[in-house]
Amino acid sequence: MKRKEQYQDFHDFIIEGTMLCLEKYTINELPLTEVCKKAGVSRMTVYxxxxxxxxxxxxYFELIYDKFLKELLELESINSLILSEKLVGLFVEQEEEIEKAVKGNYYSLIFQVFAQKMTIFL
Structure with a gap:
């Protein structure tokens, strides 16, 4: 495996491990040792x-919203109705993640990324 691919794999494992741990912990309570266990990496690798x-x-949410915006840009035409429908669809798809974010006390991070991406899009 090439070094760059391994780096990306570790990066992805850390994101996945963190999001799995956030099902159990709030972001403030989340122990790094738990993330390391789930991701299969050392503390140093995380840092x-x-x-x-x-x-x-x-x-994690940047990747989700980048994908969503890419899909919007691929549409032949877009108006406020289509945009509204697509946004509702996105939020329905993300319902579990949003609920988890509210419980885990990191919903403001989702809003931050979403607002940033929509500003760029608009």
């Missing part, structure tokens, strides 16, 4: 990839 837990969550 090589991310500054903090919030950065992991931000990246």
């Amino acid at each position: 090589r990839h991310f500054k903090n837990k919030e950065e992991v969550v931000l990246e």
Whole structure:
């Protein structure tokens, strides 16, 4: 496996491990040792990839919203009705993640990423 691919794999494992742990913990309570166990990486590896837990969550939602915006840009035409329908669809798809974010006390991070991405889009 190439070094770049391994780096990306570890990066993805950390994101997945963090999001799994957030099913049990709030973001403030989340122990890094738990993330390391779920991700199968060391503490040092986590810190090589991310500054903090919030950065992991931000990246997770950036990927989701980037995909959503890419789909919007691929539409032949878009108006306020189509945009509204697509946004409702996104929020329905993300219902569990949003509920988890409210319980885990990191919903403001979701809003931050969403607002940033929509500002760029509009």
